[in-house]
């Protein structure tokens with residue numbers, strides 16, 4: 001897939017350099033480096049236990065690496081708390097949906113929380129400035145819901161939505177942060193074929209419309225091959241290949257890593 005036209009403010013590159021994570025002697029990530037070019041979709045794939053989730057947890061600040069750095073442009077993310085990383089424009093989705101409370105609007109407004117300037121007291125006292133800000137956030141949340149195809153469900157309780165729709169609420173919540181980099185953790189896990197197709201279209205659309213960079217961890221190779229500009233393949237914590245989807249699916253080391261599970265060109269890893 002080609003790189004979209006550069007947005008007004010293109011995101012800076014996300015640069016992962018020499019990242020190493022150890023769990024009690026186990027090297028979950030071993031000197032991993034890759035760069036997510038501005039406005040591209042970069043997939044991180046690999047067999048079970050390869051280190052994909054660990055990598056994502058480093059990018060979003062849940063884990064601190066024992067060595068290496070993660071930079072977004074000039075900003076060093078490695079030692080920042082997750083909420084500080086989010087405030088710099090790196091938003092993530094979670095593989096397991098936790099959202100069953102409130103309406104779609106409520107959940108998207110939670111995503112706007114980090115961007116609120118009016119303080120808690122001003123909001124609680126319903127001061128004019130806080131009310132104005134609240135209205136602007138609600139309008140933005142509605143715009144994002146519409147972009148994701150959730151406009152008709154904006155005031156619906158999340159608990160009444162289908163699984164696919166709830167996964168899209170999770171994506172919309174992350175987008176409400178107006179991120180420059182979006183980390184998608186298995187966005188189609190557990191979905192049926194129709195829901196997967198819809199989610200794939202949504203990801204293509206937000207990438208084209210918003211021009212943000214996307215880092216994708218996904219077992220569905222069909223989705224990876226369709227969406228990714230660049231792929232990093234992990235195996236036993238090491239980055240064993242980088243390249244376009246076509247390059248990595250032909251790479252002998254990648255084929256070897258997947259042997260015994262499924263071919264890298266198949267629909268499951």
Ligand SMILES: Nc1ncnc2c1ncn2[C@@H]1O[C@H](COP(=O)(O)OP(=O)(O)OP(=O)(O)O)[C@@H](O)[C@H]1O
Nearest residue numbers: 023026027028046047048049050051052053054055
């Ligand atoms: N909190 C932890 N404590 C100890 N070991 C861990 C921890 N998290 C992950 N590991 C180990 O680190 C390695 C990498 O795990 P990780 O979950 O990152 O792999 P993965 O590629 O995401 O796997 P999967 O595709 O199964 O989700 C595995 O051997 C795993 O058992």
